[in-house]
Amino acid sequence: MTRVRRxxxxxxxxxxxxxxxxxAYRVNFLCFxxxxxxxxxxxxxxxxxxxxxxxxxxxxxFTMEDMVxxxxxxxxxxxxxxxxxxxxxxxxxxxxxxxxxxxKPCSFDMCFLFQELGNRLISIAMIFVPIVAGVEIYRYVITxxxxxxxxxxxLYLLSLVFxxxxxxxxxxxxxxxxxxxxxxxxxxxxxxxxxxFLSGAxxxxxxxxxGLALVLNFLPFASLSYTPVMIYMGMYSVSxxxxxxxxxxxxxxxxxxxxxxxxxxxxxxxxxxxG
Amino acid sequence: xxNMIYVENLRKEFKKIIxxxxxxxxxxxxxxPHREIVTAVDGISFEVRKGEILGFIGPNGAGxxxxxxxxxxxxxxxxxxCRINGxxxxxxxxxxxxxxxxxxxxxxxxxxxxxxxxxxxxxKEIYEVPDDRYHQRMAFLxxxxxxxxxxTSPVRTLSLGQRMRADIAASLLHSPKVLFLDEPTxxxxxxxxxxxxxxxxxxxxxxxxxxxxxxxxxxDIELLCERIVMIDKGRKVFDGGLSKLKGxxxxxxxxxxxxxxxxxxxxxxxxxxxxLSDDDLSLSVSGKSVSVKFNTDKVKVEDIISYTLSSVHIxxxxxxxxxxxxxxxxxxxxxxxx
Amino acid sequence: xxxxxxxxxxxxxxYLKRLMEYKTDFLLGAxxxxxxxALGVLFLNIIFxxxxxxEGYTFEEVLFIYGFSLIxxxxxHLFFDNLWMVGYSIIRKGDFDKxxxxxxxxxxxxxxxxxxxxAFGEMLTCVLLLIYSVxxxxxxxxxxxxxxxxxxxxxxxMIYTSLKIITSAISFWTKASGHITHMLYMTNDFAKYPVTxxxxxxxxxxxxxxxxxxxxxxxxxxxxxxxxxxxxIGGTVVAGTALFLLAVFVWNRGLKAYESAxx
Numbered sequence: 001m002t003r004v005r006r007x008x009x010x011x012x013x014x015x016x017x018x019x020x021x022x023x024a025y026r027v028n029f030l031c032f033x034x035x036x037x038x039x040x041x042x043x044x045x046x047x048x049x050x051x052x053x054x055x056x057x058x059x060x061x062f063t064m065e066d067m068v069x070x071x072x073x074x075x076x077x078x079x080x081x082x083x084x085x086x087x088x089x090x091x092x093x094x095x096x097x098x099x100x101x102x103x104k105p106c107s108f109d110m111c112f113l114f115q116e117l118g119n120r121l122i123s124i125a126m127i128f129v130p131i132v133a134g135v136e137i138y139r140y141v142i143t144x145x146x147x148x149x150x151x152x153x154x155l156y157l158l159s160l161v162f163x164x165x166x167x168x169x170x171x172x173x174x175x176x177x178x179x180x181x182x183x184x185x186x187x188x189x190x191x192x193x194x195x196x197f198l199s200g201a202x203x204x205x206x207x208x209x210x211g212l213a214l215v216l217n218f219l220p221f222a223s224l225s226y227t228p229v230m231i232y233m234g235m236y237s238v239s240x241x242x243x244x245x246x247x248x249x250x251x252x253x254x255x256x257x258x259x260x261x262x263x264x265x266x267x268x269x270x271x272x273x274x275g
Numbered sequence: 276x277x278n279m280i281y282v283e284n285l286r287k288e289f290k291k292i293i294x295x296x297x298x299x300x301x302x303x304x305x306x307x308p309h310r311e312i313v314t315a316v317d318g319i320s321f322e323v324r325k326g327e328i329l330g331f332i333g334p335n336g337a338g339x340x341x342x343x344x345x346x347x348x349x350x351x352x353x354x355x356x357c358r359i360n361g362x363x364x365x366x367x368x369x370x371x372x373x374x375x376x377x378x379x380x381x382x383x384x385x386x387x388x389x390x391x392x393x394x395x396x397x398x399k400e401i402y403e404v405p406d407d408r409y410h411q412r413m414a415f416l417x418x419x420x421x422x423x424x425x426x427t428s429p430v431r432t433l434s435l436g437q438r439m440r441a442d443i444a445a446s447l448l449h450s451p452k453v454l455f456l457d458e459p460t461x462x463x464x465x466x467x468x469x470x471x472x473x474x475x476x477x478x479x480x481x482x483x484x485x486x487x488x489x490x491x492x493x494x495d496i497e498l499l500c501e502r503i504v505m506i507d508k509g510r511k512v513f514d515g516g517l518s519k520l521k522g523x524x525x526x527x528x529x530x531x532x533x534x535x536x537x538x539x540x541x542x543x544x545x546x547x548x549x550x551l552s553d554d555d556l557s558l559s560v561s562g563k564s565v566s567v568k569f570n571t572d573k574v575k576v577e578d579i580i581s582y583t584l585s586s587v588h589i590x591x592x593x594x595x596x597x598x599x600x601x602x603x604x605x606x607x608x609x610x611x612x613x
Numbered sequence: 614x615x616x617x618x619x620x621x622x623x624x625x626x627x628y629l630k631r632l633m634e635y636k637t638d639f640l641l642g643a644x645x646x647x648x649x650x651a652l653g654v655l656f657l658n659i660i661f662x663x664x665x666x667x668e669g670y671t672f673e674e675v676l677f678i679y680g681f682s683l684i685x686x687x688x689x690h691l692f693f694d695n696l697w698m699v700g701y702s703i704i705r706k707g708d709f710d711k712x713x714x715x716x717x718x719x720x721x722x723x724x725x726x727x728x729x730x731x732a733f734g735e736m737l738t739c740v741l742l743l744i745y746s747v748x749x750x751x752x753x754x755x756x757x758x759x760x761x762x763x764x765x766x767x768x769x770x771m772i773y774t775s776l777k778i779i780t781s782a783i784s785f786w787t788k789a790s791g792h793i794t795h796m797l798y799m800t801n802d803f804a805k806y807p808v809t810x811x812x813x814x815x816x817x818x819x820x821x822x823x824x825x826x827x828x829x830x831x832x833x834x835x836x837x838x839x840x841x842x843x844x845x846i847g848g849t850v851v852a853g854t855a856l857f858l859l860a861v862f863v864w865n866r867g868l869k870a871y872e873s874a875x876x
Contacts, residue, residue: 028792035792035799041815042802046660046667049810053664060663186641186731193649203656289872344873349713351869365869369716377714384711388631397627400620401715 011114018118033079033127040075044068060207065142066233069135070204074229076131077160078201080124081167081224083116089175109172109259116168152234155241159228162248167224169255176262200226220251279453279485280323280346285355287316287341315341317509318355328479328486330500332493332603338509339489343457346487347377360452373402376446380458383442385430391441392426395448402449409448416444419474436467443471447478454478456488460495472498493603505606512606520602527601530579531566532592539587540565548582549574620717621725628728639730646734650683653805654742670807673749674837680742681836682805682829685769687735693774694729699781701791707873720778720864753839762836765846768853769828773801775856776823778864785867797823804829824852 022029051064062070089112136148174191196202198221205213205226216222227244230236236244291313316338323329333339344350346357348364348371357364362371377384385394399409417423420440425433433441439459446454456475460468476499478484490496496503496517503520505513513520534540545556545567555570569579576594583589632639657679661672670678703709703723712719780797784790804825808816819826827849835845 027787028789031792031796035796038796038799039802042806045811045815046806049668049806050660050664053667186638186643186645189645190641190648193645193652197652197655202652203659207659341873344710347714349710350871350873368713369718372714373716375714379710382708382711384714386627389627393627393630397620397623400616400623401717403616 011110014111014114015118015121018115018120019122021115022119022122029123033123036079037075040071043071047071060204062204062206065139068138069233070229072131072135073232074201074225076127077163077225077228078196078199079127080120080160081164083164083168083171089172108263109169112172113168120164147234149234152232155245156228156232159231159245159248162245162252163224163228166220166248166252166255169252169259170220170224172259173255173262176266195221195224198222199224200229218247220255223248223251277325278322279325279327279360280321280487281356281358282322282342282346283320283356285316285319285342285345285357286314286353287338287345287350288353289313289315314509316345316352316506319506319509319511321504321511321514323485323487325485326479326483327502328475328488328500330496330503331487331489331506332491332496332503333506333512335491337506339506340457342506343455343487343489347375347455348372373449374452376449376451376454378439378442378446378454378456378459380439380456380461383430383438385438385441385445387431388429390427390429391422391433394430394441394445398445398448404449412448412450416447419477420444421470436463436470439463439467439471440474443474447484450482451484453485453487456486458489458491460490460492468492468495475499505603507606521596526571527568527596527605528571528576529566529568529595530576530583530592531564531595532583533590534563534565535588535590537563542586543583545569545579545582549578617717617721624725625728632730642731643734643737646731647737648734650735650738654679654738668807668810673746675807676742677746677750677837678807678830678833679805680739680746681833682801683735683739683742684766685773685828686801687732687739688766688770689773689777690729690732690735692728693724693777694732695723695725695727696774696777696781697791697794698727699723700784700789700794702789704784704871705789709871710873713868713871719868720861724774750837752836758836761842761846765832765849768849769832771853771857772824772828772849775853775860778860779856782860782863782867785870788872801825801828806830807834820848824848824856827852 047067048064051059051067057063059067136146139147174188177187198216198219200216200222205216205222207213208216217226223244227248231241231244289312291311292309319338319342331339331342341350345352346359346364348368351365359371360374362374364371385391386397389397395413398404404412417426420443422440422444425437425441430438430441443456443459454475459475460471463471472495475486475488479486486499488495488499500517502516503513504511513523515523540560543558543565545551545558546553549556551569551573555573557568559566559568567579567583580592654676657672657675660667661675665671667675699709709719709723712722715722776797777794780790780794782790783793800819800823803811803815803819808819808826808830811819816826820831831845832849834840835842
């Protein structure tokens with residue numbers, strides 16, 4: 001018990017710093033959020049036009065209401081699981097200040113994790129409730145029935161936590177790539193576009209050709225966004241849910257181990273470079 | 276002689292958001308940011324003659340850089356006038372800056388990734404320096420600042436001293452009438468500092484360039500400037516030559532001597548004998564050598580000497596004026612009233 | 614004017630020299646943008662595999678509009694990208710001082726200093742889309758089509774650049790405004806699709822408030838149909854000019870408010 005307490009006493013200050021950082025840059029944060037949510041609205045209109053053009057109620061198994069829920073919940077999921085610790089790591093590697101982290105008596109990834117959690121806390125407070133409420137009200141108004149299911153919602157939260165941690169460790173691995181590419185702008189653009197596509201954030205994986213969808217469903221990217229969103233929407237059966245949560249756990253472990261591995265080799269490289 | 280720079284009642288105010296410390300303060304700032312107006316420069320006036328080197332000094336945050344930035348047209352004054360060579364910087368900035376050169380010691384104005392030579396080629400175009408004039412100028416700057424050894428290297432690979440020389444050369448390419456140097460010797464070693472000082476002196480002598488320089492290194496001032504303007508908290512606290520500074524504030528003297536017997540130090544009780552505080556008299560002892568620093572307004576030189584001679588046996592003795600550095604230190608600490 | 618053009622050429626050539634030093638960075642940036650656009654096209658492809666037309670627009674027509682939207686966007690990106698840095702760091706760090714100590718227009722100087730080759734990723738997508746779609750569409754062609762196209766490109770690019778100037782200039786007052794530029798820039802994605810798919814409010818905003826519709830949909834639909842040149846082409850010219858004048862005005866006001874950074 002005391003160990004747990006000591007653990008939190010060590011890392012909570014990082015979360016507090018994360019909160020303060022977010023408040024200090026509140027306008028940036030808000031503008032960024034509005035900019036991002038704009039793309040969800042563009043997609044909303046595009047899909048509306050698609051549904052108008054088909055003349056059918058469902059498009060590849062999705063109704064317009066499903067599509068709206070999908071768009072906004074996957075926006076929310078993507079936003080909450082987005083991890084930019086990688087960028088800080090990369091920047092610190094490039095300018096050499098990573099050395100300062102190594103002399104501190106705390107675990108390197110935990111510092112980043114708690115700082116980001118503090119940051120996320122405010123985002124959650126500000127966008128989580130409005131988006132979920134908005135989506136559910138929309139669904140209720142259109143269909144006339146309340147479709148919100150607390151069991152799915154709780155499973156969604158669990159899946160969301162997994163998704164965030166996978167994203168976090170994936171990005172930690174990516175951040176260490178700065179050792180190889182000195183500049184991160186180009187690669188991060190490539191990474192982000194690919195991830196957003198492969199994770200189903202742009203288009204539901206079910207809409208893709210069968211074989212491709214099957215592969216993408218298994219890859220870790222689906223665990224980042226598609227899986228939690230599908231669970232939220234109640235699109236998965238119980239066995240599918242169990243399977244996909246286990247798959248998420250599997251990828252989480254893989255990413256965690258991978259990040260440790262990369263960290264170890266990065267430290268070696270760091271001492272070789274003498275930086 | 277005519278005045279190159281004329282500054283009258285210059286003022287600059289900034290708005291500043293004050294944040295209270297801690298998480299609570301952050302939350303407060305989120306809803307109700309507390310704004311305050313800070314006066315960085317509070318009614319400063321001075322003049323600089325053509326061809327003069329003026330040392331512009333003051334403690335950190337005194338407003339030196341703000342004044343320089345107003346004089347160079349970067350900042351717009353809240354009120355007041357500054358005229359350089361008959362021009363008001365903010366009126367026609369583009370034409371005005373052709374007549375001045377600016378170096379900010381803290382940050383380079385060169386292109387980080389370009390070879391130094393390329394940087395000068397770009398500046399040549401920006402300032403429209405004709406070809407023959409450019410070659411002549413580069414030869415001169417090369418001679419004064421010794422750029423040859425690194426002129427083909429990218430700016431980011433230069434050492435701090437090389438970079439500063441490169442920056443000064445860049446500011447002089449278009450033969451400006453006035454040169455503004457904001458901390459040109461910051462972070463440099465003694466040899467490079469001397470190098471840069473002699474370059475500044477040479478340019479001033481050969482071309483009659485008026486120079487304003489800010490610095491924290493007082494040897495820059497002693498070796499280069501005929502005149503000093505000192506500001507503190509946005510106000511001018513001193514304006515005049517070095518000798519005036521010494522005359523006005525130089526009432527401190529140092530009396531140093533060597534004791535024949537180290538234990539004799541116990542016999543000396545200056546503070547009690549003259550009833551002086553530490554501000555007016557201070558003693559430093561190392562082994563047999565002793566130096567007494569005292570205020571001649573409070574106690575006469577003869578009295579100090581005769582008291583010493585009557586109390587102990589001494590070998591050598593010497594009386595010195597206090598160094599300029601000491602005076603300025605006291606001024607910064609506001610020990611000297613103006 | 615001539616001097617400014619010559620300076621621009623010098624800056625670009627200096628930039629290209631620098632480019633050689635950081636080849637991989639630029640290549641990766643361009644590839645990133647290419648992939649981003651290509652995935653957008655793939656998305657359209659998947660949609661059109663299930664429907665014959667989107668609100669009356671065929672696949673080729675939508676691709677034409679999409680490709681057209683990338684012309685001004687990539688040009689703005691290529692030539693005027695440094696404005697981003699104004700809002701993100703140049704002013705906050707006090708680095709803007711440097712631009713003010715030179716005898717050239719500060720806006721011009723800051724703009725030409727960087728030349729962003731990454732934009733070739735977008736340009737390539739744009740060219741491919743137009744090469745694919747144009748032959749399949751029977752576009753009306755007159756002797757003035759090409760000159761008109763050039764005019765439209767100039768003014769459409771001005772719309773992009775002016776909006777960036779305005780949002781970057783905000784940082785003269787607020788120290789940093791990159792995020793505002795970002796927010797506004799995200800709206801340009803609205804222009805990639807036919808504006809008829811949006812509701813009236815959104816249409817009004819992207820036509821009259823943040824006129825991104827004039828950077829792509831309106832001019833593109835003129836070139837598609839030959840209808841309504843006064844509104845489609847004239848609107849682009851008017852919007853580009855008005856925004857540019859506003860941008861210069863805001864910038865100059867901002868210069869007066871510039872506070873630099875503590876020494």
